[in-house]
Amino acid sequence: MxxxxxxxxxxxxxxxxxxxxxxxxxxxxxxxxxxxxxxxxxxxxxxxxxxxxxxxxxxxxxxxxxxxxxxxxxxxxxxxxxxxxxxxxxxxxxxxxxxxxxxxxxxxxxxxxxxxxxxxxxxxxxxxxxxxxxxxxSENDKIALVQKTVKQRLAETLLHLHDAFGENADKTLKVQLTREELAGIIGTATESCIRLLSDFNKLELIELAGKKIVLKDVKALKKLAEQL
Amino acid sequence: MxxxxxxxxxxxxxxxxxxxxxxxxxxxxxxxxxxxxxxxxxxxxxxxxxxxxxxxxxxxxxxxxxxxxxxxxxxxxxxxxxxxxxxxxxxxxxxxxxxxxxxxxxxxxxxxxxxxxxxxxxxxxxxxxxxxxxxxxSENDKIALVQKTVKQRLAETLLHLHDAFGENADKTLKVQLTREELAGIIGTATESCIRLLSDFNKLELIELAGKKIVLKDVKALKKLAEQL
DNA sequence: CTATAAATATGACATTTATCATATAAAAAT
DNA sequence: ATTTTTATATGATAAATGTCATATTTATAG
Missing domain, CATH: 2.60.120.10 (Jelly Rolls)
Incomplete structure (x- = not known):
C-alpha cells in the first residue's frame, strides 16, 4: 500500500x-x-x-x-x-x-x-x-525587525497568520497561539504583545474572544503595517 | 589562457x-x-x-x-x-x-x-x-537582533569584522566602514552607533583613529557581547 | 588652497519598549 | 467543585534607543 x-x-x-x-x-x-x-x-x-x-x-x-x-x-x-x-x-x-x-x-x-x-x-x-x-x-524578517515598530510587526504578523493559515467558520484565525508565542514571533515582551492586542481591540482593528482572534479591519491593519 | x-x-x-x-x-x-x-x-x-x-x-x-x-x-x-x-x-x-x-x-x-x-x-x-x-x-542574526541590546550587537559586530576580515599591520580593522554602514549592520541609528563607539573608546575597549578602529580589549568585548 | 559638502560627535529630549508588580480570568488538577 | 496553576490583562516605572539640533572635524570639488 x-x-x-x-x-x-x-x-x-x-x-x-x-x-x-x-x-x-x-x-x-x-x-x-x-x-x-x-x-x-x-x-x-x-x-x-x-x-x-x-x-x-x-x-x-x-x-x-x-x-x-x-x-x-x-x-x-x-x-x-x-x-x-x-x-x-x-x-x-x-x-x-x-x-x-x-x-x-x-x-x-x-x-x-x-x-x-x-x-x-x-x-x-x-x-x-x-x-x-x-x-x-529570513532576510526580510530581519529587515522588518529593525525598521518596523513592535506595533507594525504585530499588525504584519496577524495579517501573515491570516494569509498563511486561514480562518475558521467563525472568522477566527486558524492558528491558535498563546500571547507568549505571538510575542516570540514578533520579537517582543509578552506584556507588550498583550498590551498592543488590547489596543488593536479597542481600535476595532481586531476582536478578541479569549485566545481567538478575528481580524476586523484588514485594510487598517495593512496600512498600519506599512506606514512610515 | x-x-x-x-x-x-x-x-x-x-x-x-x-x-x-x-x-x-x-x-x-x-x-x-x-x-x-x-x-x-x-x-x-x-x-x-x-x-x-x-x-x-x-x-x-x-x-x-x-x-x-x-x-x-x-x-x-x-x-x-x-x-x-x-x-x-x-x-x-x-x-x-x-x-x-x-x-x-x-x-x-x-x-x-x-x-x-x-x-x-x-x-x-x-x-x-x-x-x-x-x-x-540569517536566522541567528534575527535572534540576536531581538535578544541583544544595541551595545551587545555592536561588540559582536566588531568582533565579527575582526574575525572575518582581519587587521592591518597597525592593528586597525581591515574593513573600513562608515559609521552609517556600521549602524546599518547592527540595525540602529547612526547617532546611536557613533555614541556607543565613543563609549567603547572611553572604556578602552577600542581605539578610534578617524575611521580606523583598533580592538584593544577583545576579551572584554566578547564578555559584553555574550552577557545577559 | 579655499569653499563646500559630508561625516563624525555630542547634547537635549521624546518615544518606544521592557520590566516589575499585581489583578483577574481561564485552564488544569485533585 | 474547589484548589492550584497558568495565561491574560493593566498600571507604574525605568531603561534603551531614536530623533532633532548643532558643533566640529574630515573629505571632496572647484
Whole structure:
C-alpha cells in the first residue's frame, strides 16, 4: 500500500519531483509519528539525520535564549518539510521544532534524501529553491525587525497568520497561539504583545474572544503595517 | 589562457567541485568587472541572470528602507559568490550589492551555473550548503537582533569584522566602514552607533583613529557581547 | 588652497519598549 | 467543585534607543 503517493507533502513540497519508483522507495523507508501539541519533534542541538514531512497540524521552529525567551523563527504547516537545513549542513539542529497544534509527521532518513538529491535534478532544484525561499523570508524578517515598530510587526504578523493559515467558520484565525508565542514571533515582551492586542481591540482593528482572534479591519491593519 | 583555475573563488566557493573541463567552460563564459568603492554590482529589483564571483575587495548586500536607512544584510569578501539566491529562485534581486572597498568580480551566466548544478552533484551540494550556511547565519542574526541590546550587537559586530576580515599591520580593522554602514549592520541609528563607539573608546575597549578602529580589549568585548 | 559638502560627535529630549508588580480570568488538577 | 496553576490583562516605572539640533572635524570639488 503506497500511501505517500496521495500525501499532501508529496503534492506541495520538493518531493513532488519524485517519480513513481522513488515514491515507492520513500514509502518503504519513512516512519510516521504523532506529535501532541506542545511536544517536540526535535530539539536544538539534536542530530536528526533526516527530514520531517508535516502531514497535518502546525509546528514552530524556535530558539531558546539565555534569558528564557523563546524566539520563533518560522511556523510550518502541512505540506512542508522540516529539518532540511541542518541535514544538508551536516550539523545538529540550530532550532527546536515543536507542535503548536497536534501534528502528524513522517520521518525520511537522510540517505533517502541524498539519494534523491543526487539522482533527480528536479528534486535537488526544488529543495534548493525551498531553502532559498526560507533565506529570503529570513532576510526580510530581519529587515522588518529593525525598521518596523513592535506595533507594525504585530499588525504584519496577524495579517501573515491570516494569509498563511486561514480562518475558521467563525472568522477566527486558524492558528491558535498563546500571547507568549505571538510575542516570540514578533520579537517582543509578552506584556507588550498583550498590551498592543488590547489596543488593536479597542481600535476595532481586531476582536478578541479569549485566545481567538478575528481580524476586523484588514485594510487598517495593512496600512498600519506599512506606514512610515 | 585559463585564468579561473588559479582564482581564489575557484578555491573557496562551491566552484571548487568543478573539474578541469568545467573550469575551461567557465573561463570561456565569464566576464570580469572592476567596481569602484560605492558603486553597485546590482540593485534591488534588478534581474541579474547569473552570479558574481568576488575576486577581490569587499561588498555589502543591503536593502533600502522606506525611511531612507540602508540595512546591511551581509558583507562579502574575496572567494565568495553573490546573487545565488535570486538566481535560483528565478526572482529579481531582493537586495542591492555595492562595493565597500574597490572590487574585482567575475560574472557567470545562469546557464553555466544550471549546467554545473545538473551535471555535478558535488557542485550542487556545495551550492546548497552555501545557501544553508547563509540561512543559518540569517536566522541567528534575527535572534540576536531581538535578544541583544544595541551595545551587545555592536561588540559582536566588531568582533565579527575582526574575525572575518582581519587587521592591518597597525592593528586597525581591515574593513573600513562608515559609521552609517556600521549602524546599518547592527540595525540602529547612526547617532546611536557613533555614541556607543565613543563609549567603547572611553572604556578602552577600542581605539578610534578617524575611521580606523583598533580592538584593544577583545576579551572584554566578547564578555559584553555574550552577557545577559 | 579655499569653499563646500559630508561625516563624525555630542547634547537635549521624546518615544518606544521592557520590566516589575499585581489583578483577574481561564485552564488544569485533585 | 474547589484548589492550584497558568495565561491574560493593566498600571507604574525605568531603561534603551531614536530623533532633532548643532558643533566640529574630515573629505571632496572647484
Amino acid at each position: 503506497n500511501k505517500c503517493d496521495q500525501c499532501i507533502v508529496r503534492q506541495l513540497s520538493s518531493l513532488k519531483a519524485l517519480n513513481k519508483e522513488e515514491v515507492i522507495k520513500l514509502a518503504n523507508s519513512k516512519t510516521t509519528h504523532k506529535i501532541k501539541k506542545g511536544e517536540a519533534i526535535f530539539e536544538e542541538g539534536e542530530v536528526t539525520n533526516g527530514v520531517f514531512c508535516v502531514k497535518d497540524g502546525i509546528g514552530k521552529l524556535s530558539k531558546l535564549s539565555a534569558n528564557g525567551k523563546d524566539q520563533i523563527v518560522k511556523l510550518v504547516k502541512s505540506g512542508e518539510l522540516l529539518g532540511q537545513r541542518s541535514m544538508i549542513s551536516n550539523e545538529p539542529a540550530n532550532l527546536s521544532a515543536k507542535a503548536v497544534a497536534d501534528m502528524e509527521v513522517c520521518f525520511i532518513p537522510k540517505s533517502e534524501i541524498i539519494h534523491f538529491f543526487n539522482n533527480n535534478n528536479q528534486f535537488s532544484m526544488n529543495l534548493m529553491q525551498s531553502v532559498c525561499e526560507d533565506l529570503k523570508d | 585559463n585564468k579561473c583555475d588559479q582564482c581564489i573563488v575557484r578555491q573557496l566557493s562551491s566552484l571548487k567541485a568543478l573539474n578541469k573541463e568545467e573550469v575551461i567552460k567557465l573561463a570561456n563564459s565569464k566576464t570580469t568587472h572592476k567596481i569602484k568603492k560605492g558603486e553597485a554590482i546590482f540593485e534591488e529589483g534588478e534581474v541579474t541572470n547569473g552570479v558574481f564571483c568576488v575576486k577581490d575587495g569587499i561588498g555589502k548586500l543591503s536593502k533600502l528602507s522606506a525611511n531612507g536607512k540602508d540595512q546591511i544584510v551581509k558583507l562579502v569578501k574575496s572567494g565568495e559568490l553573490l546573487g545565488q539566491r535570486s538566481m535560483i529562485s528565478n526572482e529579481p534581486a531582493n537586495l542591492s550589492a555595492k562595493a565597500v572597498a574597490d572590487m574585482e568580480v567575475c560574472f557567470i551566466p545562469k546557464s553555466e551555473i544550471i549546467h554545473f548544478f545538473n551535471n555535478n552533484n558535488q557542485f550542487s551540494m556545495n551550492l546548497m550548503q552555501s545557501v544553508c550556511e547563509d540561512l543559518k547565519d
